[in-house]
Amino acid sequence: MHEMALVHQVVDTVLEQVRGTDVAEVTAVHLTIGVGRDVIEDYMSGLFSFVARGTAAEHAQLVIRRVPYTVRCNQCGEIFPINVRDSSTWVCPQCEAVKDYRLFSGMEFMIDSISVSRRPVTLSA
Structure with a gap:
């Protein structure tokens, strides 16, 4: 289960x-997690709660945004979504080049932001 390491x-x-x-x-x-990263979101949330226990992140909510596979056409530069299981999506909608592209998105795994609450500031008189 590689979710634990992540x-x-x-x-x-x-x-x-x-x-x-x-x-x-x-x-x-x-x-942000690309669909090409084989992770199970429910595992991630449960493991996050487990790993973060006893820390400042113990009660944090894990918010996951999934990113689909997109590719950039090597012929015209068009960026378009593909479905790796549907060959009809492997054709550039702009120039109609077939399977002539590079992966553009879908393998991301990154922390976009961290939301926090701050300690109150006490002013001395």
């Missing part, structure tokens, strides 16, 4: 980013 990396990165700041709690972690 979640550990996410939690470690999030905690590293908030360490030494005035962050009281991480409230959400926003990820």
Whole structure:
């Protein structure tokens, strides 16, 4: 289950980013994950809660945005979505080149943003 390793990396990165700041709690972690990354979102959320327990991210919501496969045509530069299981999508809609493209998106795995609540600032008189 490679989700565990991925979640550990996410939690470690999030905690590293908030360490030494005035962050009281991480409230959400926003990820972008390409459909080519074979991850099960429900596992990711459950594992995130497990791995983050006892940390500033313990109650954070994991928000996942999935990115479809898109390719860039080598002939004309058009970027278009493909379905790897449907050969009718392997043709450039602009110039009609067949299977002459490079992968543009669909393999991402990144932290987009971290939402936090901050400790209240106390002013001394």
